[in-house]
Amino acid sequence: MSEISIRAEELFSIAHWPITNALLLSCVALGILIIFAVVLRTRMKMIPGKLQSITEIVLEEILSLMDSVLGTRRLSETYLPLIATIFLFIMTSNWLGLLPGVGTIGLKHVSEGGVSSLIPLLRSPSSDLNFALALAVISVLSVNIFGTLVLGIKSHISKYLNFSSPINFFIGILEFIAECVKIVSFSFRLFGNVFAGEVLLTIIAVLSPYLLPLPFLFLELFVGFIQAFIFSMLTLVFISMAVQEHEAH
């Protein structure tokens, strides 16, 4: 099937920087989140309206969930911006990718073999490995930077470079490899789930376009939310492990 491609198709380029359809939709998601935040900020009142009440409830729930992992409300409020941003950005991107028109409306493209295929104008951002990889790198870097800020450079580096005994040195190397593997695991979890969902929806739509895609669309809705939740929760758990004092073995 010529419409399914692992790489996000390039639409045009701005001075050698290729703009892909996934990048376009992620900018749309960014715009939606920014407009939402600006509107909430300018209309903030002491007696909240409907939108402000719903946002306050959601924030309160996220904060109590973070409390159960981190321990104190002060810590939760420190790390709330990163965790909530990751969660909201991934969830908005995943849910925007399910709208009608995303992946279907596009430009006609004739490749060298004479095969004409469709290049979609918009494509789910998380189905591009670059999106997931960027978020994973930001996540793992933030975990290490937070650990360094709280514990101090010496204490943090001693997790990876531990010369007290040969076994501890080996364990330090393994910890370092585990950090690199975390990047791969984060990105492939998000990319694999969303890309596989897209392929599934495309094939179901080809086989039987009426009624049958409904349960699969519900599944994709659920998977989009769960993957955003998992990404932010895992980042939170790694931050809590990096920030607490290193107990003696």
Added chain:
Amino acid sequence: MEAELVKIIAIGFIMGVGTLGPAIAIGLIGSKSAEAVGRNPEAAPKIQTAMILAIAFAEAIAIYGLVITLILKFVA
């Protein structure tokens, strides 16, 4: 055997064997956490959060196999 045939066989094999481990793992995680909630219903939110995290880790392994399969089918 031509390359096309071997590719198709490889795709089927990867998906068949690669989802076996994660399926068993998720089943074990679910059963243990249901048991834990049954023994201590008050701790249900904590257990649920830990269960969802563990299930995501286990599912990621199956996703690795799926990504290889998709690459085999659509790219190589």
